[in-house]
Amino acid sequence: MTVSLYDTTLRDGAQMEGISLSVEDKLRIAHKLDELGVHFIEGGFPAANPKDIEFFQRMQDVKLGNAKLVAFGSTRRAGADPAKDPTLNVLATAGTDYVTIVGKAHDLHVRAVLETSYEENLAMLGDSVRFLKSKGKGVFLDAEHFFDGFLSDQDYALSCLRSAVNNGVDGLVLCDTNGGTLTSTLLETIEIVQHAFPNTPLGIHCHNDADVAVANSLAAVEYGVTQVQACINGYGERCGNANMASVIANLKLKMNEDVVTDHQLANLTEICHFVSEVANMSPWPQQPYVGASAFAHKAGYHTDGVIKVSNAYQHVEPDLVGNQRRMLVSELGGSRGLLDKIAEIGIDYPVSREEARALTEKVKDSEARGYQYEGADGSFEMLVRRTLPGYRPPFHLDDFWVVLRRSDKSIEVDDNKEMQAEAMVKLRIFAPGDPDGRVMQTAADGDGPVNALDAAVRKALGEYHSGIGEVRLTDYKVRVVDSSAGTGASVRVLVECADEVDRWQCVGASTDIIEASWLALADAYEWWMLRHPA
Numbered sequence: 315m316t317v318s319l320y321d322t323t324l325r326d327g328a329q330m331e332g333i334s335l336s337v338e339d340k341l342r343i344a345h346k347l348d349e350l351g352v353h354f355i356e357g358g359f360p361a362a363n364p365k366d367i368e369f370f371q372r373m374q375d376v377k378l379g380n381a382k383l384v385a386f387g388s389t390r391r392a393g394a395d396p397a398k399d400p401t402l403n404v405l406a407t408a409g410t411d412y413v414t415i416v417g418k419a420h421d422l423h424v425r426a427v428l429e430t431s432y433e434e435n436l437a438m439l440g441d442s443v444r445f446l447k448s449k450g451k452g453v454f455l456d457a458e459h460f461f462d463g464f465l466s467d468q469d470y471a472l473s474c475l476r477s478a479v480n481n482g483v484d485g486l487v488l489c490d491t492n493g494g495t496l497t498s499t500l501l502e503t504i505e506i507v508q509h510a511f512p513n514t515p516l517g518i519h520c521h522n523d524a525d526v527a528v529a530n531s532l533a534a535v536e537y538g539v540t541q542v543q544a545c546i547n548g549y550g551e552r553c554g555n556a557n558m559a560s561v562i563a564n565l566k567l568k569m570n571e572d573v574v575t576d577h578q579l580a581n582l583t584e585i586c587h588f589v590s591e592v593a594n595m596s597p598w599p600q601q602p603y604v605g606a607s608a609f610a611h612k613a614g615y616h617t618d619g620v621i622k623v624s625n626a627y628q629h630v631e632p633d634l635v636g637n638q639r640r641m642l643v644s645e646l647g648g649s650r651g652l653l654d655k656i657a658e659i660g661i662d663y664p665v666s667r668e669e670a671r672a673l674t675e676k677v678k679d680s681e682a683r684g685y686q687y688e689g690a691d692g693s694f695e696m697l698v699r700r701t702l703p704g705y706r707p708p709f710h711l712d713d714f715w716v717v718l719r720r721s722d723k724s725i726e727v728d729d730n731k732e733m734q735a736e737a738m739v740k741l742r743i744f745a746p747g748d749p750d751g752r753v754m755q756t757a758a759d760g761d762g763p764v765n766a767l768d769a770a771v772r773k774a775l776g777e778y779h780s781g782i783g784e785v786r787l788t789d790y791k792v793r794v795v796d797s798s799a800g801t802g803a804s805v806r807v808l809v810e811c812a813d814e815v816d817r818w819q820c821v822g823a824s825t826d827i828i829e830a831s832w833l834a835l836a837d838a839y840e841w842w843m844l845r846h847p848a
Protein backbone atom coordinates (compact mmCIF):
# COMPACT_ATOMS: atom_id res chain seq x y z
CA MET A 315 0.00 0.00 0.00
CA THR A 316 1.50 3.26 -1.04
CA VAL A 317 -1.37 5.70 -0.71
CA SER A 318 -2.87 6.63 2.63
CA LEU A 319 -6.36 8.00 3.12
CA TYR A 320 -6.63 10.98 5.41
CA ASP A 321 -10.22 11.75 6.30
CA THR A 322 -11.13 15.25 7.42
CA THR A 323 -14.93 14.89 7.54
CA LEU A 324 -14.93 15.71 11.26
CA ARG A 325 -12.93 18.91 10.75
CA ASP A 326 -13.15 20.34 7.22
CA GLY A 327 -16.36 18.43 6.40
CA ALA A 328 -18.07 19.78 9.48
CA GLN A 329 -17.50 23.31 8.06
CA MET A 330 -20.23 22.63 5.53
CA GLU A 331 -23.27 24.86 5.67
CA GLY A 332 -26.01 23.00 7.52
CA ILE A 333 -23.79 20.50 9.34
CA SER A 334 -23.44 20.55 13.09
CA LEU A 335 -22.04 17.47 14.77
CA SER A 336 -22.42 16.63 18.44
CA VAL A 337 -19.69 14.77 20.34
CA GLU A 338 -21.77 11.60 20.05
CA ASP A 339 -22.11 12.14 16.27
CA LYS A 340 -18.37 12.58 15.93
CA LEU A 341 -17.65 9.41 17.88
CA ARG A 342 -20.08 7.39 15.77
CA ILE A 343 -18.62 8.74 12.55
CA ALA A 344 -15.07 8.06 13.75
CA HIS A 345 -15.97 4.41 14.31
CA LYS A 346 -17.43 4.13 10.84
CA LEU A 347 -14.41 5.78 9.23
CA ASP A 348 -12.20 3.28 11.01
CA GLU A 349 -14.39 0.47 9.74
CA LEU A 350 -14.12 1.88 6.23
CA GLY A 351 -10.35 1.57 6.47
CA VAL A 352 -9.15 5.17 6.26
CA HIS A 353 -5.66 5.57 7.71
CA PHE A 354 -6.02 8.92 9.42
CA ILE A 355 -9.03 10.57 11.04
CA GLU A 356 -8.65 14.29 11.62
CA GLY A 357 -10.78 15.05 14.65
CA GLY A 358 -10.58 18.84 14.79
CA PHE A 359 -8.71 21.27 17.00
CA PRO A 360 -8.77 19.80 20.52
CA ALA A 361 -9.44 23.21 22.07
CA ALA A 362 -11.70 24.84 19.49
CA ASN A 363 -14.80 24.41 21.66
CA PRO A 364 -16.05 22.23 24.53
CA LYS A 365 -17.35 19.63 22.05
CA ASP A 366 -13.95 19.11 20.48
CA ILE A 367 -12.24 18.98 23.87
CA GLU A 368 -14.67 16.28 24.98
CA PHE A 369 -14.31 14.41 21.69
CA PHE A 370 -10.55 14.09 22.07
CA GLN A 371 -10.91 13.11 25.72
CA ARG A 372 -13.41 10.39 24.93
CA MET A 373 -11.37 9.13 22.00
CA GLN A 374 -8.63 8.25 24.52
CA ASP A 375 -10.73 5.26 25.54
CA VAL A 376 -11.58 4.23 21.99
CA LYS A 377 -9.49 1.56 20.37
CA LEU A 378 -9.41 2.12 16.64
CA GLY A 379 -8.69 -0.95 14.55
CA ASN A 380 -7.05 0.68 11.61
CA ALA A 381 -7.03 4.46 11.73
CA LYS A 382 -4.89 6.94 13.63
CA LEU A 383 -6.61 9.92 15.18
CA VAL A 384 -5.04 13.25 14.24
CA ALA A 385 -5.27 16.55 16.13
CA PHE A 386 -5.41 19.63 13.95
CA GLY A 387 -4.19 23.13 14.73
CA SER A 388 -2.13 25.99 13.41
CA THR A 389 1.49 27.03 13.66
CA ARG A 390 2.56 29.09 16.65
CA ARG A 391 1.48 32.70 16.84
CA ALA A 392 3.69 35.41 15.43
CA GLY A 393 6.31 36.42 17.97
CA ALA A 394 5.45 33.63 20.41
CA ASP A 395 7.75 31.17 22.11
CA PRO A 396 6.71 27.72 20.83
CA ALA A 397 7.07 26.18 24.28
CA LYS A 398 4.53 28.69 25.63
CA ASP A 399 2.24 28.80 22.60
CA PRO A 400 -1.24 27.65 23.65
CA THR A 401 -2.11 26.00 20.31
CA LEU A 402 1.08 23.96 20.12
CA ASN A 403 0.69 22.85 23.73
CA VAL A 404 -2.86 21.71 23.12
CA LEU A 405 -1.66 19.71 20.10
CA ALA A 406 1.22 18.22 22.06
CA THR A 407 -1.09 17.00 24.83
CA ALA A 408 -4.10 15.90 22.77
CA GLY A 409 -3.20 12.25 23.17
CA THR A 410 -2.71 11.56 19.47
CA ASP A 411 0.35 10.12 17.74
CA TYR A 412 -0.11 12.49 14.81
CA VAL A 413 -0.79 16.18 14.51
CA THR A 414 -1.44 18.33 11.47
CA ILE A 415 -0.61 21.99 11.55
CA VAL A 416 -1.86 24.44 9.00
CA GLY A 417 0.62 27.09 7.96
CA LYS A 418 0.73 29.91 5.45
CA ALA A 419 2.50 29.35 2.13
CA HIS A 420 1.10 32.32 0.20
CA ASP A 421 2.99 35.62 0.44
CA LEU A 422 -0.21 37.67 0.20
CA HIS A 423 -1.75 35.82 3.16
CA VAL A 424 1.37 36.29 5.25
CA ARG A 425 1.22 40.03 4.70
CA ALA A 426 -2.51 40.70 4.61
CA VAL A 427 -4.01 38.02 6.85
CA LEU A 428 -1.27 37.06 9.27
CA GLU A 429 0.13 40.63 9.18
CA THR A 430 3.64 39.51 9.87
CA SER A 431 6.92 39.39 7.97
CA TYR A 432 7.93 36.66 5.51
CA GLU A 433 10.82 35.69 7.78
CA GLU A 434 8.63 35.39 10.85
CA ASN A 435 6.21 33.11 8.97
CA LEU A 436 9.12 30.85 8.01
CA ALA A 437 10.23 30.78 11.64
CA MET A 438 6.68 30.00 12.78
CA LEU A 439 6.57 27.01 10.42
CA GLY A 440 9.98 25.71 11.43
CA ASP A 441 9.56 26.28 15.19
CA SER A 442 6.16 24.64 15.27
CA VAL A 443 7.31 21.51 13.45
CA ARG A 444 10.44 21.28 15.61
CA PHE A 445 8.48 21.69 18.83
CA LEU A 446 5.92 19.01 17.96
CA LYS A 447 8.62 16.64 16.72
CA SER A 448 10.43 17.12 20.04
CA LYS A 449 7.21 15.88 21.71
CA GLY A 450 7.41 12.69 19.68
CA LYS A 451 4.58 13.44 17.28
CA GLY A 452 4.20 12.54 13.65
CA VAL A 453 3.73 15.95 12.04
CA PHE A 454 2.00 16.86 8.79
CA LEU A 455 2.01 20.39 7.42
CA ASP A 456 -1.11 21.57 5.61
CA ALA A 457 0.40 24.22 3.35
CA GLU A 458 -2.56 26.54 3.03
CA HIS A 459 -3.27 28.23 -0.32
CA PHE A 460 -0.20 26.46 -1.63
CA PHE A 461 -1.10 26.40 -5.31
CA ASP A 462 -2.20 30.03 -5.38
CA GLY A 463 0.85 30.98 -3.33
CA PHE A 464 3.09 29.13 -5.77
CA LEU A 465 1.66 31.16 -8.67
CA SER A 466 2.12 34.36 -6.72
CA ASP A 467 5.68 33.76 -5.48
CA GLN A 468 7.14 30.38 -6.26
CA ASP A 469 10.34 30.86 -4.27
CA TYR A 470 8.55 31.97 -1.14
CA ALA A 471 6.03 29.11 -1.33
CA LEU A 472 8.89 26.64 -1.58
CA SER A 473 10.75 28.35 1.31
CA CYS A 474 7.72 27.74 3.51
CA LEU A 475 7.87 24.02 2.75
CA ARG A 476 11.64 24.00 3.24
CA SER A 477 11.29 25.47 6.69
CA ALA A 478 9.07 22.54 7.69
CA VAL A 479 11.27 19.95 5.94
CA ASN A 480 14.43 21.24 7.62
CA ASN A 481 12.77 20.73 10.98
CA GLY A 482 11.73 17.15 10.32
CA VAL A 483 8.15 17.34 9.05
CA ASP A 484 6.73 13.90 8.14
CA GLY A 485 4.61 15.02 5.23
CA LEU A 486 3.88 18.14 3.20
CA VAL A 487 0.23 18.45 2.30
CA LEU A 488 -0.34 20.79 -0.62
CA CYS A 489 -3.69 22.49 -0.18
CA ASP A 490 -5.84 23.95 -2.90
CA THR A 491 -7.67 25.92 -0.27
CA ASN A 492 -9.76 28.01 -2.66
CA GLY A 493 -10.47 24.97 -4.84
CA GLY A 494 -9.96 26.79 -8.12
CA THR A 495 -6.81 25.10 -9.45
CA LEU A 496 -7.17 23.03 -12.60
CA THR A 497 -5.41 19.73 -13.02
CA SER A 498 -2.64 20.79 -15.41
CA THR A 499 -1.47 23.62 -13.14
CA LEU A 500 -1.74 21.40 -10.09
CA LEU A 501 0.47 18.74 -11.64
CA GLU A 502 3.09 21.19 -12.88
CA THR A 503 3.35 22.55 -9.35
CA ILE A 504 3.54 19.11 -7.75
CA GLU A 505 6.36 18.14 -10.10
CA ILE A 506 8.45 21.12 -9.03
CA VAL A 507 7.80 20.42 -5.34
CA GLN A 508 8.84 16.80 -5.82
CA HIS A 509 12.13 17.88 -7.35
CA ALA A 510 12.72 20.29 -4.50
CA PHE A 511 11.93 17.75 -1.75
CA PRO A 512 12.52 14.28 -3.18
CA ASN A 513 12.64 12.61 0.24
CA THR A 514 9.53 14.08 1.83
CA PRO A 515 6.16 12.39 1.32
CA LEU A 516 3.56 14.67 -0.25
CA GLY A 517 -0.15 14.88 0.39
CA ILE A 518 -2.97 16.61 -1.47
CA HIS A 519 -5.94 18.51 -0.05
CA CYS A 520 -8.41 19.72 -2.66
CA HIS A 521 -11.57 21.75 -2.46
CA ASN A 522 -14.25 21.39 -5.08
CA ASP A 523 -14.94 24.96 -6.17
CA ALA A 524 -14.01 24.19 -9.78
CA ASP A 525 -15.65 20.73 -9.55
CA VAL A 526 -12.34 18.93 -10.03
CA ALA A 527 -11.39 18.03 -6.45
CA VAL A 528 -11.60 14.28 -6.97
CA ALA A 529 -9.95 14.45 -10.40
CA ASN A 530 -7.14 16.59 -8.99
CA SER A 531 -6.61 14.24 -6.05
CA LEU A 532 -6.42 11.19 -8.32
CA ALA A 533 -4.08 12.92 -10.75
CA ALA A 534 -1.84 13.88 -7.84
CA VAL A 535 -1.68 10.22 -6.81
CA GLU A 536 -0.70 9.28 -10.36
CA TYR A 537 2.14 11.78 -9.97
CA GLY A 538 3.34 10.07 -6.82
CA VAL A 539 1.55 11.92 -4.03
CA THR A 540 1.01 9.45 -1.21
CA GLN A 541 -1.61 10.99 1.05
CA VAL A 542 -5.10 12.07 -0.03
CA GLN A 543 -7.14 14.27 2.26
CA ALA A 544 -10.87 14.12 1.63
CA CYS A 545 -14.31 14.12 3.24
CA ILE A 546 -17.09 11.56 3.10
CA ASN A 547 -19.80 12.59 0.61
CA GLY A 548 -17.65 15.54 -0.44
CA TYR A 549 -18.73 17.57 2.59
CA GLY A 550 -16.84 20.76 3.30
CA GLU A 551 -17.06 24.52 3.12
CA ARG A 552 -18.61 26.16 0.05
CA CYS A 553 -18.66 23.44 -2.65
CA GLY A 554 -17.04 20.88 -0.41
CA ASN A 555 -13.80 18.92 -0.25
CA ALA A 556 -12.70 16.05 -2.47
CA ASN A 557 -15.23 13.28 -1.97
CA MET A 558 -13.64 10.43 -0.02
CA ALA A 559 -16.11 7.88 -1.37
CA SER A 560 -15.19 8.61 -4.99
CA VAL A 561 -11.50 8.84 -4.12
CA ILE A 562 -11.57 5.39 -2.53
CA ALA A 563 -13.65 3.72 -5.24
CA ASN A 564 -11.55 5.16 -8.05
CA LEU A 565 -8.22 4.33 -6.39
CA LYS A 566 -9.31 0.79 -5.68
CA LEU A 567 -11.31 -0.08 -8.79
CA LYS A 568 -9.63 2.02 -11.48
CA MET A 569 -6.10 2.68 -10.31
CA ASN A 570 -5.11 -0.57 -8.68
CA GLU A 571 -4.34 1.09 -5.35
CA ASP A 572 -5.28 -1.31 -2.59
CA VAL A 573 -6.26 1.46 -0.17
CA VAL A 574 -9.03 -0.57 1.50
CA THR A 575 -10.00 -4.25 1.41
CA ASP A 576 -12.71 -5.58 -0.91
CA HIS A 577 -14.90 -6.07 2.13
CA GLN A 578 -14.38 -2.48 3.27
CA LEU A 579 -15.16 -1.20 -0.22
CA ALA A 580 -18.40 -3.20 -0.17
CA ASN A 581 -19.44 -1.15 2.90
CA LEU A 582 -18.86 2.16 1.13
CA THR A 583 -22.50 2.88 0.27
CA GLU A 584 -23.76 2.00 3.71
CA ILE A 585 -21.09 4.12 5.41
CA CYS A 586 -21.77 7.15 3.20
CA HIS A 587 -25.48 6.88 4.01
CA PHE A 588 -24.70 6.45 7.68
CA VAL A 589 -22.64 9.64 7.70
CA SER A 590 -25.32 11.63 5.87
CA GLU A 591 -27.85 10.29 8.35
CA VAL A 592 -25.77 11.34 11.36
CA ALA A 593 -24.90 14.69 9.76
CA ASN A 594 -28.61 15.15 9.02
CA MET A 595 -27.94 15.87 5.37
CA SER A 596 -30.18 14.37 2.71
CA PRO A 597 -28.24 11.82 0.69
CA TRP A 598 -27.46 13.02 -2.82
CA PRO A 599 -29.17 10.54 -5.15
CA GLN A 600 -26.81 11.25 -8.05
CA GLN A 601 -23.65 10.84 -5.97
CA PRO A 602 -21.22 8.71 -7.99
CA TYR A 603 -20.80 5.12 -6.79
CA VAL A 604 -22.99 5.35 -3.68
CA GLY A 605 -26.05 7.41 -4.69
CA ALA A 606 -29.44 5.75 -5.03
CA SER A 607 -29.48 6.69 -8.72
CA ALA A 608 -25.87 5.72 -9.43
CA PHE A 609 -26.97 2.42 -10.94
CA ALA A 610 -30.59 3.17 -11.75
CA HIS A 611 -31.86 2.41 -15.22
CA LYS A 612 -34.99 3.86 -16.61
CA ALA A 613 -35.57 3.63 -20.32
CA GLY A 614 -36.87 0.28 -21.59
CA TYR A 615 -33.98 0.06 -24.03
CA HIS A 616 -31.39 0.51 -21.25
CA THR A 617 -33.25 -1.78 -18.88
CA ASP A 618 -33.23 -4.57 -21.43
CA GLY A 619 -29.56 -3.99 -22.15
CA VAL A 620 -28.58 -4.08 -18.48
CA ILE A 621 -30.54 -7.24 -17.87
CA LYS A 622 -28.84 -8.97 -20.80
CA VAL A 623 -25.30 -7.75 -20.13
CA SER A 624 -24.89 -6.25 -16.70
CA ASN A 625 -22.11 -3.84 -17.63
CA ALA A 626 -23.86 -2.57 -20.75
CA TYR A 627 -24.77 0.73 -19.08
CA GLN A 628 -22.76 0.81 -15.86
CA HIS A 629 -19.05 1.42 -15.41
CA VAL A 630 -18.52 -0.93 -12.45
CA GLU A 631 -20.53 -3.65 -10.73
CA PRO A 632 -22.62 -1.89 -8.07
CA ASP A 633 -22.10 -4.58 -5.41
CA LEU A 634 -18.36 -3.84 -5.34
CA VAL A 635 -19.20 -0.58 -3.55
CA GLY A 636 -22.22 -1.99 -1.74
CA ASN A 637 -24.72 -0.29 -4.00
CA GLN A 638 -27.33 -1.97 -6.13
CA ARG A 639 -28.70 -1.84 -9.58
CA ARG A 640 -32.19 -0.44 -9.67
CA MET A 641 -34.71 -0.79 -12.41
CA LEU A 642 -36.92 2.24 -12.34
CA VAL A 643 -40.53 1.35 -12.70
CA SER A 644 -42.23 3.47 -15.26
CA GLU A 645 -44.35 3.11 -18.30
CA LEU A 646 -41.13 2.99 -20.28
CA GLY A 647 -39.80 0.01 -18.39
CA GLY A 648 -41.91 -2.71 -19.97
CA SER A 649 -42.93 -5.89 -18.16
CA ARG A 650 -39.46 -7.35 -18.31
CA GLY A 651 -38.07 -4.50 -16.23
CA LEU A 652 -41.02 -4.96 -13.89
CA LEU A 653 -40.21 -8.63 -13.25
CA ASP A 654 -36.62 -7.75 -12.56
CA LYS A 655 -37.73 -5.01 -10.18
CA ILE A 656 -39.93 -7.46 -8.28
CA ALA A 657 -36.98 -9.80 -7.82
CA GLU A 658 -34.77 -6.86 -6.82
CA ILE A 659 -36.99 -5.75 -3.95
CA GLY A 660 -36.90 -9.30 -2.66
CA ILE A 661 -40.40 -10.56 -3.36
CA ASP A 662 -39.97 -14.27 -3.67
CA TYR A 663 -43.00 -15.17 -5.72
CA PRO A 664 -43.06 -16.59 -9.24
CA VAL A 665 -45.01 -13.87 -11.00
CA SER A 666 -46.60 -15.29 -14.13
CA ARG A 667 -46.65 -13.43 -17.45
CA GLU A 668 -50.34 -12.62 -16.99
CA GLU A 669 -49.77 -11.32 -13.47
CA ALA A 670 -46.88 -9.21 -14.73
CA ARG A 671 -49.08 -7.76 -17.44
CA ALA A 672 -51.83 -7.03 -14.91
CA LEU A 673 -49.30 -5.34 -12.64
CA THR A 674 -47.95 -3.25 -15.50
CA GLU A 675 -51.52 -2.11 -16.16
CA LYS A 676 -51.89 -1.26 -12.49
CA VAL A 677 -48.71 0.79 -12.51
CA LYS A 678 -49.93 2.65 -15.61
CA ASP A 679 -53.28 3.30 -13.96
CA SER A 680 -51.64 4.68 -10.85
CA GLU A 681 -49.28 6.82 -12.91
CA ALA A 682 -52.25 8.27 -14.72
CA ARG A 683 -53.64 9.23 -11.30
CA GLY A 684 -50.45 11.04 -10.42
CA TYR A 685 -48.37 8.29 -8.83
CA GLN A 686 -44.71 8.04 -9.66
CA TYR A 687 -42.87 4.98 -8.38
CA GLU A 688 -39.37 5.85 -9.50
CA GLY A 689 -38.44 7.44 -6.22
CA ALA A 690 -40.76 5.29 -4.16
CA ASP A 691 -39.65 1.68 -4.04
CA GLY A 692 -41.56 1.26 -0.78
CA SER A 693 -44.90 2.00 -2.40
CA PHE A 694 -44.07 -0.09 -5.43
CA GLU A 695 -43.38 -3.03 -3.14
CA MET A 696 -46.70 -2.51 -1.37
CA LEU A 697 -48.50 -2.30 -4.71
CA VAL A 698 -47.04 -5.67 -5.72
CA ARG A 699 -47.59 -7.34 -2.35
CA ARG A 700 -51.21 -6.28 -2.21
CA THR A 701 -51.87 -8.15 -5.43
CA LEU A 702 -50.24 -11.38 -4.22
CA PRO A 703 -52.59 -14.17 -3.15
CA GLY A 704 -53.04 -14.44 0.61
CA TYR A 705 -51.61 -11.01 1.46
CA ARG A 706 -53.02 -9.60 4.72
CA PRO A 707 -52.26 -5.98 5.48
CA PRO A 708 -51.20 -5.32 9.10
CA PHE A 709 -53.74 -2.50 9.43
CA HIS A 710 -56.49 -0.67 7.66
CA LEU A 711 -57.61 2.92 8.01
CA ASP A 712 -61.34 2.94 8.63
CA ASP A 713 -61.70 6.68 8.95
CA PHE A 714 -59.95 9.91 9.84
CA TRP A 715 -60.82 13.51 10.63
CA VAL A 716 -58.51 16.44 10.64
CA VAL A 717 -59.46 19.72 12.28
CA LEU A 718 -57.53 22.92 11.78
CA ARG A 719 -57.71 25.69 14.28
CA ARG A 720 -56.16 28.98 15.25
CA SER A 721 -55.86 29.61 18.92
CA ASP A 722 -56.81 33.29 18.87
CA LYS A 723 -60.09 34.64 17.57
CA SER A 724 -58.75 37.65 15.71
CA ILE A 725 -59.29 37.81 12.00
CA GLU A 726 -56.01 39.63 11.43
CA VAL A 727 -53.37 37.42 9.92
CA ASP A 728 -50.60 37.00 12.44
CA ASP A 729 -47.50 35.56 10.82
CA ASN A 730 -46.14 34.48 14.17
CA LYS A 731 -49.04 32.18 14.88
CA GLU A 732 -48.88 28.69 13.49
CA MET A 733 -51.96 26.80 12.50
CA GLN A 734 -52.63 24.06 14.99
CA ALA A 735 -54.16 20.84 13.82
CA GLU A 736 -55.81 17.95 15.52
CA ALA A 737 -56.31 14.57 13.91
CA MET A 738 -58.46 11.63 14.94
CA VAL A 739 -58.03 8.26 13.33
CA LYS A 740 -59.90 4.99 13.44
CA LEU A 741 -57.54 2.16 12.52
CA ARG A 742 -58.29 -1.52 12.34
CA ILE A 743 -55.22 -3.49 13.35
CA PHE A 744 -54.92 -7.13 12.34
CA ALA A 745 -52.83 -9.22 14.69
CA PRO A 746 -51.83 -12.66 13.38
CA GLY A 747 -54.82 -14.99 13.57
CA ASP A 748 -57.29 -12.14 14.08
CA PRO A 749 -59.17 -11.74 10.77
CA ASP A 750 -61.62 -9.15 12.15
CA GLY A 751 -58.96 -6.93 13.61
CA ARG A 752 -59.12 -4.64 16.59
CA VAL A 753 -60.36 -1.10 16.17
CA MET A 754 -58.17 1.61 17.65
CA GLN A 755 -59.28 5.18 17.91
CA THR A 756 -56.73 7.84 18.71
CA ALA A 757 -56.28 11.57 18.49
CA ALA A 758 -53.22 13.78 18.37
CA ASP A 759 -52.19 17.40 17.87
CA GLY A 760 -49.60 18.53 15.41
CA ASP A 761 -48.02 21.47 13.63
CA GLY A 762 -50.27 21.16 10.64
CA PRO A 763 -52.66 18.48 9.44
CA VAL A 764 -50.13 15.97 8.14
CA ASN A 765 -48.05 16.12 11.29
CA ALA A 766 -51.17 15.62 13.41
CA LEU A 767 -52.36 12.73 11.25
CA ASP A 768 -48.95 11.12 11.44
CA ALA A 769 -48.91 11.50 15.23
CA ALA A 770 -52.37 9.96 15.59
CA VAL A 771 -51.52 7.00 13.37
CA ARG A 772 -48.27 6.40 15.25
CA LYS A 773 -50.18 6.44 18.51
CA ALA A 774 -52.59 3.78 17.24
CA LEU A 775 -49.91 1.58 15.70
CA GLY A 776 -47.71 2.08 18.75
CA GLU A 777 -50.34 0.37 20.91
CA TYR A 778 -49.79 -2.70 18.85
CA HIS A 779 -46.11 -2.34 18.03
CA SER A 780 -43.89 -0.33 20.35
CA GLY A 781 -41.01 -0.29 17.86
CA ILE A 782 -42.89 2.10 15.58
CA GLY A 783 -41.24 4.94 17.49
CA GLU A 784 -37.97 4.10 15.72
CA VAL A 785 -39.46 5.12 12.39
CA ARG A 786 -38.63 8.72 11.59
CA LEU A 787 -40.12 10.79 8.84
CA THR A 788 -36.95 12.18 7.22
CA ASP A 789 -38.36 13.93 4.18
CA TYR A 790 -41.71 15.11 2.94
CA LYS A 791 -42.23 16.55 -0.50
CA VAL A 792 -45.35 17.77 -2.20
CA ARG A 793 -45.67 18.29 -5.91
CA VAL A 794 -48.62 19.54 -7.86
CA VAL A 795 -48.96 17.31 -10.89
CA ASP A 796 -50.59 17.98 -14.17
CA SER A 797 -54.12 16.75 -13.95
CA SER A 798 -54.60 16.07 -17.62
CA ALA A 799 -55.77 12.55 -16.75
CA GLY A 800 -59.57 12.24 -16.62
CA THR A 801 -59.66 11.46 -12.91
CA GLY A 802 -57.54 14.54 -12.27
CA ALA A 803 -55.04 13.74 -9.56
CA SER A 804 -53.53 17.01 -8.53
CA VAL A 805 -51.12 16.44 -5.66
CA ARG A 806 -48.34 13.91 -5.26
CA VAL A 807 -46.71 13.44 -1.85
CA LEU A 808 -43.40 11.69 -1.46
CA VAL A 809 -42.31 10.70 2.03
CA GLU A 810 -39.04 9.26 3.13
CA CYS A 811 -38.74 7.32 6.37
CA ALA A 812 -35.74 5.89 8.13
CA ASP A 813 -34.90 3.73 11.09
CA GLU A 814 -31.46 2.69 12.31
CA VAL A 815 -31.02 0.31 9.38
CA ASP A 816 -33.20 1.26 6.44
CA ARG A 817 -34.33 4.25 4.49
CA TRP A 818 -37.39 3.90 2.28
CA GLN A 819 -39.61 6.12 0.17
CA CYS A 820 -43.31 5.99 -0.42
CA VAL A 821 -45.71 7.94 -2.57
CA GLY A 822 -49.36 8.93 -2.45
CA ALA A 823 -51.46 10.86 -4.96
CA SER A 824 -54.88 12.40 -4.64
CA THR A 825 -56.81 15.55 -5.36
CA ASP A 826 -56.48 16.21 -1.65
CA ILE A 827 -53.11 16.84 -0.05
CA ILE A 828 -54.04 15.24 3.27
CA GLU A 829 -55.29 12.10 1.63
CA ALA A 830 -52.20 11.93 -0.57
CA SER A 831 -50.06 12.28 2.55
CA TRP A 832 -52.04 9.58 4.31
CA LEU A 833 -51.60 7.16 1.39
CA ALA A 834 -47.85 7.71 1.37
CA LEU A 835 -47.55 7.41 5.16
CA ALA A 836 -49.70 4.27 5.26
CA ASP A 837 -47.44 2.60 2.69
CA ALA A 838 -44.39 3.63 4.70
CA TYR A 839 -45.71 2.19 7.97
CA GLU A 840 -46.98 -0.97 6.29
CA TRP A 841 -43.59 -1.48 4.64
CA TRP A 842 -41.86 -1.21 8.01
CA MET A 843 -44.36 -3.44 9.84
CA LEU A 844 -43.88 -6.23 7.30
CA ARG A 845 -40.21 -6.28 8.17
CA HIS A 846 -40.74 -5.94 11.91
CA PRO A 847 -43.61 -8.20 12.97
CA ALA A 848 -44.82 -7.32 16.48
Ligand SMILES: [Zn+2]
Nearest residue numbers: 326491519521
Ligand atom coordinates in the same frame (compact mmCIF):
# COMPACT_ATOMS: atom_id res chain seq x y z
ZN1 LIG B 1 -9.66 22.48 3.54
